[in-house]
Each structure stands twice: as structure tokens, then as C-alpha cells.
Amino acid sequence: MKNLRPVSIICLVLALLVLASCSAPAPTTSSKASLSSATSSTPNPQPSAPGETAASAYPSAYNNSEQYLSITENERTQTSESSMLTFSLKVDTASYTNVARYIESGSLPPSDAVRIEELINYFSYDADMSFEGDSPFSIYTEVAPSPFNSGKYMAFIRVKTEEIDRESLPSSNLTFLIDTSGSMDSHNKLPLLKTAFSLLVETLDEDDRVSIVTYAGSSDIVLDGADGGDKRAILDAIENLSAGGSTAGADGIRTAYELAAANFMSGGNNRVILATDGDFNVGISNVSELERFISEKRDGGVYLSVLGFGTGNIRDDIMETLAKNGNGNYSYINTSATAEKVLVDEMGANFFTVANDVKAQVEFNPANVSSYRLIGYENRMLDNRDFTDDAKDAGEIGVGTDVVVMFELELTSDQGLKYGGNQSPSVDSEYPDELFEVRIRYKNPGQSKSRELVRPVSFGSVTSSPGTDFSFACAVAGFGLLLRTSEYRGSADADSVIALAWDSLGRDKGGYRSEFLKLVEGYRKIAR
DSSP: OTTSOHHHHHHHHHHHHHHHHHHSOOOOOOOOOOSSTTEEEOOOOOOOOTTOOOTTOOOGGGOSSOEEEOOOOOOOEETTTOOEEEEEOOOOOHHHHHHHHHHHTTSOOOGGGOOHHHHHTTSOOOSOOOOOTTOSEEEEEEEEEOSSSTTOEEEEEEEEEOOOOGGGSOOEEEEEEEEOSGGGOSTTSHHHHHHHHHHHHTTOOTTOEEEEEEESSSEEEEEEEEETTOHHHHHHHHHTOOOOSOOTTOOHHHHHHHHHHHTOOTTSEEEEEEEESSOOOSSOOOHHHHHHHHHHHHHTTOEEEEEEEOSSSOBHHHHHHHHHHTTOOEEEEOSHHHHHIIIIITHHHHHOEEEEEEEEEEEEOTTTEEEEEEOSOGGGEEOGGGGGOTTSOOEEEETTOEEEEEEEEEEOOSOOOOTTSSSOGGGGGGSTTEEEEEEEEEEOTTOSSOEEEEEEEEGGGBOSSOOHHHHHHHHHHHHHHHHTTOTTOTTOOHHHHHHHHHTTOTTOGGGHHHHHHHHHHHHHHHHO
């Protein structure tokens, strides 16, 4: 080798490098077991072209084991082909605060992390609602021109349950199932979790019961049916929690439900509250088996709510599924302010169910509506035949809850067929003014037979001057479409969303609408 000239050495080195690159094995990828083929994991970020707002442009800190259920956006449907659709009604808000976490970190969320109905339902709405009879629901509708798609209309459907004084709520039997594995040792995980549960404990009294189960290398019972009025003992138990160890072999979920059953309150609020950063080795490793287990306990009267914390290994896909099967809500806690909103301000809505298996069905009149598109709710769709099937599980709605459903419509002056599309045109004259009909089906807690509430919506609901609730919901929907880079976003951009939201702040109780403005401004800086 010492007799070779420098040029020859360089050529030899280059040749060896080329040979090595050709013979190197192809890289392989590995991932945790996913919920199903419909589960997507956080993809590798790709550089955006100038002006492009690709939702994949987020930092490598999140490019790990975070996983989300795949969402295929609802398409625009011609009423001549199908004039009716059915879906489950339920309020989760995890997507909103998770999106906020991404944007506040200077990045955009993956599109499957954006569930637009959860963004819209993060907010409460201002207009007073009237309640009649023994139904827990009141329905309000408004139709106005779309702010983002010329020639189309937005239908705003607000379904609300009545507020109840906290003193009138039933007593609670709460079992906290808390992840104390080593991965929870981060400022935005276990310390924030302690703050969150401490806020909740302050709302309890002597008629309530609290149990605490932790899981890491094994499951441990920290409290068993403690008196809710003994706040010092409960708060000390929470404060003394520490993170360490793995989650392998933990049997926390079974232990938590055993305690919930042992302290069961007939007629009370019996609930397991799971708090974790996303590692679900809680004693049942198979997801299908875990779903069955949760469903069985739900049918026995113990519901499950889920609180997500932290970054990096969030299994949003499983948390969403568990809350769905457990008749509970799924919330993501990113700040102490969010914890207070979820666990204190909206405790009734999140933990006290007033209606079970709530389903919505909307039927459009082809004579007056030529097409429609449901915004969000992609993972809550049901077959139309499920609407009257009382054995079919659906969503649960809590005290004082706002549930908003939005459609984008194309109206027509053409006279077509009525409700169903295959009937004689002679029935048109019976419903000349109707656009669509909203049907809500639900069960009162503890009952197995459902009830139905029906609200026809006519041209009288159409206005050129919509209220602030309508406009603000449109702004949030537009923001969601931007985050998903949806083909249906029309002319929506950050500037138009901010302008619309600014003009529709309304009462802004809690300042959440103003915070939304800051969030969109953060998005605008990233997306430039």
C-alpha cells in the first residue's frame, strides 16, 4: 500500500465505499403492536415546500411510538344516492389539547391526531337552551352560508344536556388507576398528574369514596375506599407517588375494577379513571381482550375514563378505544389549566352520565338538499340499521354537555324525492319546506330500552346573519380542516379563521375562545 500514489488511494477508498453501500442490508423498521390495520404511527417528518402546510412537519422528538387511529375523511354525498347517515354522539376533547401541545412546541400535528369534532366540542356555547318534558336533551339548529366555500351552506346542530347543581349530583366511587412506571418521571407526566388529581379531590365530600391503584413492575393498592371528606389522607397518598420501574407484569386494570366493585355505590357514579403516558401493560396485553374486559365491566355499571399525559409514547389509538368501550371520556392533560377545566369546571359533563348509547341520525330531503358532508365523527360512524338497535353500543353524554354536529350542505331549488329517494314524487308536497330531520336516540342510565327525540329543520333555520356560536364553530372547523390539509377546506386559511373567531368570541367564559386565537396564530407562524 505504501507504493500507491495519493490519487490511487482516493480511488480505492471511493470504490470501497460504493461497494459497502451496495452490499449493506436494507434498513428495517419495527413498531409496537398496533390496535389494528387502521392504526397509524407518527410518520417521519418531511421538508415542506415553500408555502406548504404539510401536517407531517413536526420535530423528531415526536417521531417515535405515538400512534393514532387512522382517519379517512367523510366525503361529500349526493342525497340522490344516500339521504341518511347515523353516528355515535360522544364528547372527547383529547385531540384539541394534543394539537395545542404540538403547536406550542413549534410543530404541526400528524393529520390523524386531528379529530375535528373534538376540536369543536372542546368549547361550550353561549345561547340559552330550553328543556321540555323528561328528555335530557335540547336541540338547536342554524343554517347559514359557509364562510369558506362559496355557494355552500353550513348546518350547525347543537345538542345540549341540562346543567345540574353540583350539590345535586350523585355520590362518586372513584378508582384512580395511575401509571407510575419509569417513563412517567417527567415534569409533564407524574407531577402534572398529581396536580390534576389533587384538583379533583378538592371537589369531593364525605359521601364520596376514593381508591388509588398504581402500576409499574406490579400493581399496588395505595388507598381502598377512602372517605372523600378525608382530603388530607388522599392528597398525601397522591403526593407520595413516585415513578420508577417498568410496566411489565402489572395487573393494575383488574385490581382497579375489583376495588370499584367492592366499593360499588348503587345509583352512584362508579368510575375508574386511568391516567397514563401511553404504556398499557396493565395486566391484559391483548388489545381485543382488553376491550372485552372493559365492555363487561361497563355493563356492570363501572365506567372508564382516560387521562393522557406527556409526549413521545402516547398511544392515543388505545386510549380513544378504551374510553369508547368503557362508556367514558378521553381527555389529554397538557397543563394545570386543562386539568382544572376537565376535572373541576366540567366535572359533571365528564364524569356524570345522563344518557347512555346516544346515537344521532340525520335524514336529508333531496328536494331541498342536493349534497351533504359531515365534518368529523369519522371514527364514530354507524350503520343506519344500528339506530334502532338497542343492543348496539354508542356514546355517553354527561351533565351540561354541549355536543355540536356540523354539515356542509349544497341546497337546491329542484324538486326531487322525499326521505329515502325511492318514493313517489307525490309526497313532496307534504314536506316542501324541510331541509333535514335530526333524530337523537338514547337510554336513560340503568335502562335497556331507548327513547327517541326528533327535530325537523326547515328553511326557517336558514339565515344570512348567523349567531356567534355558529360562526365560532365554523372557525374551529376551518382550523381543523387546515390542520388536516383537507381537500374540503375551500378558501380557509389562518387569517380568515382568526378573523372569523375574533368576530365571534361571544361571552368567552373561561377565556377558551381567546386561547383559540393564540393557537391559530401559533399555527400561522409555523405554516408560513
